[in-house]
Amino acid sequence: MRLHKIATLATGRKDPIWSISWCPTASILASAGSDCLVRLWASQTGDNKQTEVIQKDSEQPQEWCCLATFGANLFPRTLRCVAFNPRLPFLACGSFDSYVYTMRLSSNCEEGSELNLQEILTAPPKLQLTSTLEGHESEIKCVAFSSSGALLASCSRDRTIWLWELGIDKDDFESLSILEGHTQDVKYVIWHPCKELLCSCSYDNTVRMWVEDEYDWYCCSVLSGHSSTVWAASFDKFGERLVTVSDDRSVIFWRQIPRRTDEVGRDPSWETFCVLRDQHERAIYTVDWSHQSGLVVTGGGDDALHIYQENALRRNESSDVTEEQFAPHRDLADDSGEVSHHAEPFSIAAVLLNAHEGDINCVKWNPLDGYVFASCGDDGFIYIWQVRRDTP
Secondary structure (H helix, E strand, O other), rough: EEEEEEEEEOOOOOEEEEEEEEEOOOOOEEEEEEOOEEEEEEEEEOOOEEOOOOOOOOOOOEEEEEEEOOOOOOEEEEEEEEEEEOOEEEEEEEEEEOOOOEEEEEOOOOOOOOOHHHHHHHOOEEEEEEEOOOOOOEEOOOOEOOOOOOOEEEEEEEOEEEEEEEEEOOEEEEEEEEEEOOOOOOOEEEEEEOOOOOOEEEOOEEEEEEEEEEEEEEEEEEOOOOOOOOEEEEEEEOOOOOEEEEOOOOOOEEEEEEOHHOOOOOOOEEEEEEEEOOOOOOOOEEEOOOOOOOEEEEEEEOOEEEEEEOOOOOOOOOOOOOOHHHHHOOOHOOOOOOOOOOOOOOEEEEEOOOOOOOOOOEEEEEEOEEEEEEEEEEOOOOOEEEEEEOOO
């Protein structure tokens, strides 16, 4: 496999870009960074701005433009994170000023409806501030919406996680719960893709899982496996597996331990099933698991991008584990139908050194195309990448 840069998104400044997030229904990308602005980006064709699923193996570079800029003279400090709501035309961002901001994406769609791409792009879209959420005592590290879009999680240097619930008018969020348990900064939060289970990563070297029980949220599992700061995590498509990355330069894959019949109703436990040590030359800051292709991408302080794929057993190799169980992504095989056998369930499929001229802060797969992802970094650039197979 190889990585091809198919678009460069430039703000015109050299300020670090900390976070990016894809619109769930269109190839629109939001970014946030040290210039205290939220930007919306989209590909364009000719004079008409429009988004599209990137065509496979296209040799033509993609032309992208900035659709909208929001926050001038509004956000006083660096924006550390940004996230699209998966169901409603909302974005959230977190700032070094300790506040979480929510914004509505202006369009002609009705309240509560899903994002309508065509309506948004008929005129330059606008972002309208809907709420300023106060509660954290220090800079916000990450924000994340639940799969239903009704819950928003934020985490901070103050070691807490706050949960916010969408109000009845669907324009504001209200404080729901404060989660405490980490002993150091909470660096990252991410929701399970199918249910209300929250995962958090911390400077205390642990990963925690949080669930609700009769209106009370609590930590149901602590995952210990890293020897240094855990910077980020990502679930697979069904939320049965998790990948985490750390300052210790390792990539660890976790899976839920199946419950026995007598354990029905108990909180799920997690175990490691693949530990890849010394993967990057420096700390690994970001990871994302594509729900379309099953590929995993990581980026870090060594300016490099790594792509990981799940390995399959050889078709003619006997095992108690079937090929379907071991490697569901069978399209990763070569033309002969064979896939190289590896000792580990996951291995590196591609590496690109010097992908950015500085730390890579965030990577995100396009939810509409499992072979296209975006990256942003300290160099002030956003790049759109396409993963392609090697040709003979």
